[in-house]
Amino acid sequence: MKTKYLSLGLITAFIVLSSCIVLKQNEKPTLFLIGDSTVKNGKGKGDGSLWGWGSFIGELFDTNKINVENNALGGTSSRTFQTNGLWEPVLAKIKKGDFVMMQFGHNDSSPLDDTARARGTIKGIGTESKEIFNPIKKKQEVVYTYGWYLRKFINDVKAKGATPIVCSSIPRNPVKDGKVVLANDSYAKWAEEVAKAEHVDFIPLNQLIKDNYGAASADLVKTYFTEKDHTHTNEAGAKLNASLVVAGLKTLKNSRLNKYLK
Template sequence: MLNKIAFLSLLLVLLTAFTTPVPPKKTKLYLIGDSTIAQKVQQVFPETGWGMPLTTFFDTAAVVIDNRAQNGRSTRTYLADNRWQPIVNALQPQDYVFIQFGHNDEAENYPDRYTSPADYRKNLVKFVTETRAKKAYPVLITPVTRRKFNRQGQQQETHVAYSAVTTEVAKAYQVPLIDLDKMSRELLQQFGEENSKLLFLQLAPGDHPNYPYGKQDNTHFSELGARKMAQLVVSQVVAQKLPLLADHLAKPTAKNAVAPATTGKDEQPTNP
């Protein structure tokens, strides 16, 4: 009798194992880059990296965002700090790596992070080839623009050499390219010189307790700016039909809808 009960119990376990659906494998999307993407600590709020709202644009049951961007890092220091190798070790087939550097690579006045265009190229190639060696997908992103208008009210190009290198590597190695430099400049131009301040960490004294004396930052984003930049990135995921990502967007809401840019005249930042 006991043997019969044990047999039936084993049979039930086997039937359950074969009939229980296996959850689908999630696509992991790694973000590597600098402070314009990175997660921010509470002490610098409302400064926001565009990687932070990116997760809201995807179905989290299918896509997991792993933001490994770090403040102040160039391609050279990201490698020197051993931030890249752990990602390589963890990469699985069909994962993604979104790669956006340039801000710190071009900083000639900071020799601790500066990277020549030639070395920047070598480092991008390393990221691309090592990602592909793990059967994962690299995507190159030109550095998002800084806010810089001339006297005629025209937004200036602020990453000429490094955006050009990024574009060249993407073409040479047939890597998907998101030209965030160009797209973000166009967005700032649409907002205009004054209204584009809403996209950046621009605070008057007393606006926020983290910045009692105010802040005039034309590089780092407000919550609104980070969301707008994330929208631009996602718009290219859709336009280029990136496998496993374009088909797993979150259902549109007022917060994550990917819509054409507006002039910003009627739009207010989430936390001024």
């Protein structure tokens, strides 16, 4: 009989302890990351030596005080992350006091209605729209500007009592003919303009990375990218980019997210 009561007592204690741990997890704020493959490539485990910066940024936060959840998905644009049903489950988890960091742009320049992905957005940040036939979904779809989709993310996050943070997309490999050739990025400019208009925090990640590349040799910059394409970073490049996200975050003097950094 004593053994029976002892077992019941241990089970009860375990349930209570587990509940406390779950409750404590839920009480912590969460930093949600959304974006494309330069934030999370594949399953975020470095398959093919391809890494996104979101796989390493959690190491720079005190995860005893904040959860970091990387929900980015390769191949997505600001449009398809929403229209393909990826945003809704993330939005459902967001609670008051959370943070959402977004980085899109690489895939937004794709065609609006090609048979491969149909993921592009209208260039700019205005209110323009265009009705197209989506050959992937085989139905009509109204497509908006890059800025329209960013504003949708921002307003959804604000409505949940959470804090949106916009990052400009990382630059592609700038090494050409043995030299670092840095180019302007329209999507980086548009991301900044949207963030400013919506009065939300902005991290000029594109410029921060270019500043770093500009001060380095072409041989060093090459070591940050895979040899498979001119877009995706390897582990070293992704870790550098994660550190520069944090460097940009530290310049935001009124950001509550800063207090969770290590």
